[in-house]
Amino acid sequence: MTKETFTFQAEVGKILDIVAHSLYSEKEVFLRELISNASDACDKLRYASISDSTLLNTNSEFKIEIEVDKKNKIFNLSDNGIGMTKEELIDSLGTIAKSGTQAFMESLEGKDEKDVKSSLIGQFGVGFYSAFMVSDKIIVESKKAGASEAWSWTSDGKGSFEIDSVEKETVGTKIILYLSDKDKEYLEADKIETIVKKYSDHIAQPVTLKSSKKDEEDKVLNNASALWTREKKDITEEQYKEFYHHVGMAYDDPWLTLHNKSEGIISFTNLLFIPSNRPFDIFNPDRKANLKLYVRRVFITDDCEGLIPPYLRFVKGIIDTDDIDLNVSREMLQNNPVVAKIKSALIKRVISEIKKKATKDPENYVKFWDAFGAVLKEGIHEDFTNRDKLLEVSRFKSSESESLISLEDYISRMKDGQDKIYYVSGEDENKLSQSPHLEGFKAKGIEVIYMTDPVDEFWLPSVGKYSEKDFQSITKGGADLDNIKSDKKDNKKKKSNKNIDKLLASIKVTLGDEVKEVKVSERLTDSAVCLVAGDGEMDMHLEKLLKQHQQIDKTSQKILEINPTHPLIKDLLKIVDNDKEKIVFDDASWLLLDQARIIEGQPVSDPNKFARRMNSLLQRGIGL
Numbered sequence: 001m002t003k004e005t006f007t008f009q010a011e012v013g014k015i016l017d018i019v020a021h022s023l024y025s026e027k028e029v030f031l032r033e034l035i036s037n038a039s040d041a042c043d044k045l046r047y048a049s050i051s052d053s054t055l056l057n058t059n060s061e062f063k064i065e066i067e068v069d070k071k072n073k074i075f076n077l078s079d080n081g082i083g084m085t086k087e088e089l090i091d092s093l094g095t096i097a098k099s100g101t102q103a104f105m106e107s108l109e110g111k112d113e114k115d116v117k118s119s120l121i122g123q124f125g126v127g128f129y130s131a132f133m134v135s136d137k138i139i140v141e142s143k144k145a146g147a148s149e150a151w152s153w154t155s156d157g158k159g160s161f162e163i164d165s166v167e168k169e170t171v172g173t174k175i176i177l178y179l180s181d182k183d184k185e186y187l188e189a190d191k192i193e194t195i196v197k198k199y200s201d202h203i204a205q206p207v208t209l210k211s212s213k214k215d216e217e218d219k220v221l222n223n224a225s226a227l228w229t230r231e232k233k234d235i236t237e238e239q240y241k242e243f244y245h246h247v248g249m250a251y252d253d254p255w256l257t258l259h260n261k262s263e264g265i266i267s268f269t270n271l272l273f274i275p276s277n278r279p280f281d282i283f284n285p286d287r288k289a290n291l292k293l294y295v296r297r298v299f300i301t302d303d304c305e306g307l308i309p310p311y312l313r314f315v316k317g318i319i320d321t322d323d324i325d326l327n328v329s330r331e332m333l334q335n336n337p338v339v340a341k342i343k344s345a346l347i348k349r350v351i352s353e354i355k356k357k358a359t360k361d362p363e364n365y366v367k368f369w370d371a372f373g374a375v376l377k378e379g380i381h382e383d384f385t386n387r388d389k390l391l392e393v394s395r396f397k398s399s400e401s402e403s404l405i406s407l408e409d410y411i412s413r414m415k416d417g418q419d420k421i422y423y424v425s426g427e428d429e430n431k432l433s434q435s436p437h438l439e440g441f442k443a444k445g446i447e448v449i450y451m452t453d454p455v456d457e458f459w460l461p462s463v464g465k466y467s468e469k470d471f472q473s474i475t476k477g478g479a480d481l482d483n484i485k486s487d488k489k490d491n492k493k494k495k496s497n498k499n500i501d502k503l504l505a506s507i508k509v510t511l512g513d514e515v516k517e518v519k520v521s522e523r524l525t526d527s528a529v530c531l532v533a534g535d536g537e538m539d540m541h542l543e544k545l546l547k548q549h550q551q552i553d554k555t556s557q558k559i560l561e562i563n564p565t566h567p568l569i570k571d572l573l574k575i576v577d578n579d580k581e582k583i584v585f586d587d588a589s590w591l592l593l594d595q596a597r598i599i600e601g602q603p604v605s606d607p608n609k610f611a612r613r614m615n616s617l618l619q620r621g622i623g624l
Helices: 010-020 029-051 086-094 101-107 113-120 128-133 181-187 189-199 237-247 337-360 362-376 378-382 387-393 407-412 429-433 436-443 456-463 500-514 540-548 567-575 579-599 607-620
Strands: 004-007 064-069 074-079 135-143 150-155 160-166 172-179 207-209 254-262 268-275 290-295 298-301 316-321 396-398 401-405 420-425 449-451 469-473 517-520 529-532 559-562
Touching: 029 064, 029 074, 029 128, 029 172, 029 189, 029 237, 029 298, 064 189, 086 135, 086 150, 086 160, 128 135, 172 181, 181 189, 189 207, 189 237, 237 254, 237 268, 237 316, 254 337, 254 362, 268 337, 268 362, 316 337, 337 362, 337 387, 362 378, 362 401, 378 387, 378 456, 387 407, 396 407, 401 407, 407 420, 420 436, 420 456, 420 540, 429 449, 436 529, 449 456, 456 469, 456 540, 500 517, 500 559, 500 567, 500 579, 529 579, 559 579, 567 579, 579 607
Parallel strands: 064 207, 290 316, 420 449, 420 469, 517 559
Antiparallel strands: 004 160, 064 074, 074 172, 135 150, 135 172, 150 160, 254 268, 268 316, 290 298, 396 401, 396 449, 529 559
């Protein structure tokens, strides 16, 4: 057959260019990546052979072999795993089959080298390409289990690759590296053994170095037992890290490691990891959890939706159980009662360990929360059973604290007479801190929680309360601050004015149906006006989000609250009975409403009228 030449997918070309400039800090990790891929290939064939035993033939013992040719500077690594077809060679080694790849690559532009490395490694299957750091040319020969033909993939990593048929008797894959002159050290037996023990001791298949001498035996370089089957006391932190890098396809170190054996009605072993860094696509609706399911040490699937809920999709690792039939189909796993029980146990275990970490190491917990808090809070809305536990580990920013607080922290600081947990919703903490709705609360030293994640708007209405304390948005209903005792001596009391009712009524007449009501505010101390939603109505920020996403056609009428102590309101009180100043009064009333809308990020009712009124009042010299 004639050779076929293909051009790399554009994103692969970019990745290869980055790899060529030392993507990894240590070149030796190329061997870790190749062994990891070979191990996965063996796992896949072991699973496939459950339903079709003919695929194994004589390959009953899975292995990974390394052989070197020092004279010609050739490094060979082969496995007897599932192998690849011609199409799979092209798809696996010529493209990166992952949604959002182009957008991700564009996001790396302008970042420094450290950010590029930490972002790229682990986000895509770039492990194989690391071999180009030490190679001038790479040949991959592969034969798919059950197939009669074998194929080769050849490239120098500079823009194109060739596909050709090849003679290969055994099933599996052989990778042939033509090492560059400066990387000949990776042909030395001691160097290879050191690297394998450092990075791949956890690999379940034996990694064997073929002897170059007739009178010497081949040497197995690793422990060759699945890491999760060993006792925790026999596993080092470095071994856990390397297994995390392998199973999670990640480059960062795990923030938390959970290695447990559960025995009882359902028995299983879990080796789970919570990453330190948040994947760039964590909020992609198509993103799935990265958990591998094993049955009696046999890999079954890494795509079992029923194993862990979406709000824990950042958890990586493996589950191994003896209580599922090896012949179970992946489709049947979705509704398998054993899987459901394992899922329930995993949720409790992960949340419990997260809570311990939050209690024992609150400073380090902040790092986790910044990365995954918004994802974890999805469970408050979705998982009624574990809602209270999730609320306990949730953390928030607030008006009275520079550090993250828990709901228990908030309740412990509530003022005498306060019976609600006050919060304000928005997209930006800094903007929320400047909201006029906060003024009265700040004046009395009443803490207000900032709800800045979109999911907050959905779990708050369904939860309603925590520890018998109702959640109350400060942008809706009455503030009810008079009954709350303040510990601040400079709290100012508003003086009543007999004309205030007439002022409220006059503004309402002027604005008509543009507002639901005009009333005196308990929450304003510095600003003249603000808009609030009525009791029982939708929170203003949630309504804004739904309107933006076309979930509702129009927004409801709002209440305009005014601050009777503000100089502008006092000036309006002076002219409320003056018919000659009716135009001035009306213009000012409309401008106050537009001002309140602008503060809430809403458009003014009529830009042309807004400009005319503003110019008119400026000309008259009114205090605007």
